[in-house]
Amino acid sequence: MKDANDKDKAWKVRKILNLFRQNIQQFGFFSTALSVDEMMVRFFGRTSLKQYLPCKPDRYGIKLWGLCAVNGYLFNLNVYCGKNDPSIGIHLLACALGSRVVLQMINPLLNGLSRKKLSDYHLYFDNFFTSPDLLIHLHKCGLRSTETVRKDRVKEKHEFAKNDPRGSYKVTCGITPITPVKRFSRAAQERVELGFPRAFSLYNNYMGGVDLHDFRCKKKLLNLLLQRNGLLNFFHE
Template identity: 30%
Template sequence: MVPFKGRSFLRQYLPNKPKKWGFKLWGRCDASGFLHDFNVYQGKGTGIDVKGMKDCGLGGNVVISLCESLDRDCGYKVFADNFFSNFNMVKQLKSRGLEYTGTINKNRIHNAPLKSDNELNKKGRGSHSTVSVKDNDIALTKWKETKTVTMVSTYLTAEPVSKVTRYDKSRKVHVEVDRPNVVEVYNKKMGGVDLLDMMCSLYKRQIKGKRWYMYIFYHTLTIAMVNAWFLYKRDCVINGVRKPMPLKLFQSSVAEVFLKKDRPVSARVGRPLSMLQSPPATKKGHYTPAPPTEVRLDKVDHFPVAHQKRNRCRHCGNGYTQWKCRKCDVFLCLTPGAQPRNCFLTYHSN
């Protein structure tokens, strides 16, 4: 949901959302939260028509349209909640070589012979009932936990049943409850879209304006940034990096690269500093972070500037120097004599 209260034919009102007014987006994410495809909901009666597809309702049509970019018969598995699940959509995905698992509403199971809620309540917490429908292509599983939930899947059933620990309020103890396999797999694979929404809302750029398309544009930039961070975390795991940088630091590093890479140090525009209020004194032991690698090696406008006070060299860490790179804002050795040190050149070369 992209918040927006201005005038637009795409604006929707969703009373159950934290931000009730705005643009609704449909998205297809993997389990890690990486967004692969999305489109904008355009209102009632504007469901996306896919060639050769029967009407599967709004939710079903959305799932099939977002899965059009997936290769057929490659073993892809799709997970969604009860808003999207229905038999027509599941059969359409099955005919395209895509497996499906999700929760489903009771009014969409077409009177399948599952045990009633009262029967499962008598058996107690962890009881379940499973039936196969539509020539054994679709399996329905009803599970009793705190409440009953019905699952539909084209490749999973209740077997094998595993144990899971739950808290019993009446006895005030933890007990072991049977959990069907379809529920276990669904819980592991679902939540990618919610994770993406949460990460996009953390450091989102706040804008105000009347041009509705700018809100969608800036939201796509936010999604691109979060997607890049997900890829960065995956590469850190592959390369054995224990502590990847958090999203806030990653986002600021990307912004710094775009602002400084291949660009000279721009002169100050506006009033001279002498006419402005003097900046607050820096704290003792102030540390200047190193510039991004892309900025350090771009070979644009890196010049040494002499300072009155000396500081430790950022490259070698042994000597003290008064020379500082005006673009990278770090001290570097530039010492002639019998034992010359040119950390300035080495630092900007490799």
């Protein structure tokens, strides 16, 4: 075919993706709390794009990367076409996969805002994407970020004993402020107030935007299928 591209596995939908991306970004990035994560589109057919993710509700399908606000609004997305996907940019191929994804997702944000305005934004992502080089680069760009990290990617490790009480935490350089939270205590058999690092609370509050978007898309699809089969009214009764 005329538009075929052997190097881009998603070439058949690339134009549609680019058009969709332009539409969702036309009003700018109006949310300052953003998260990067992966999504799955359920698919059982034959394609080299199909992935298996045991931790997702839809374990088999096509994996997408997404950038979302905390309310689930989608600002950017792309199809995962493999570790050496050239569509993310040749200059990023030397970076780790997680770093490439984050930089690709926030590229419109970095190019569209000044450093002063960029300081108003805060990016959240999990330990799949985290690397020291990425954090240093984001800091140099003026973009704040909060993320989790895998044990094998840090030199300093904090181990916890099995009998450590709930709410225990260990830090290297100190952490402030501390936010009070209520958790259930087995010893007291009631919810008690504990001191909790505020960075953890913010991460828990703002990290779920992509999962929320994924959930709403699947819920909308389910409603359309029920309407098509005349079953929606039955479930509402």
